[in-house]
Amino acid sequence: MPLVVPGIQSEGGKDIDTWTTKLMGKTLGDGHTETTFAKQDLPKEHRVLQPDTMFTQDFKPDRLNVHVDESGTVKNVRYG
Template sequence: MPLVVPGIQSSDGSNKEEWSNKLMGKKLGESHDNVTFAKADLPKEHRVLKPDSMSTMDHKPERLNVHVDEQGTVTNVRYG
């Protein structure tokens, strides 16, 4: 297993890659299964962004931004 040092491998020391692995290609729902991730298990600081949705431009390094497509499938995960 590779050594991971926060702030060196990632610019903000976040665990974005871990969240990407958990969420990419899944839908958000009430429980877990092969194609769904439970919303309740997202970090406290998060927001789900749909296509063409408006969002504030404030930068919060601890906030997980989950981008979904028209069908509700996760397409991108980032912090900020």
Template sequence: MPLVVPGINSSMGDKPDWVTKLMGKTIGDNSNETSFAKQDLPQSHRVLKPGDMKTMDHDPNRLNIHVNEEGAVHDVNYG
């Protein structure tokens, strides 16, 4: 089975490439080189920190943003 890396060798359809926009940045109040403004995210999103509880319902339009202990984005997917 081939390795599929979202945003690199797969398509997210007509959805923006959030991987490129968010990877390595923190989510904050303003956008700059190291941060992305929360108000610029899609309405249906959630930011998940290590150990956070989350619902297991699947919403193909919800953007899931996974951050590490320092708050930097390390994974982005829909679901």
């Protein structure tokens, strides 16, 4: 069961629908194509999380977390 704290939202966030639409199902690369999104166009505060990698559990509401699978395809996008 997730911890619920009033005023803090770990799912969603500002523009989450826009980022989800832009990134889901694409890989991250150097430029834009039909199947690739350019890394340099991600927000300044972001991190790319790969399966089985360690990452901090600190909460930063403005940080975009981009979860990718083993092949580098974006599977989930959220703030926190």
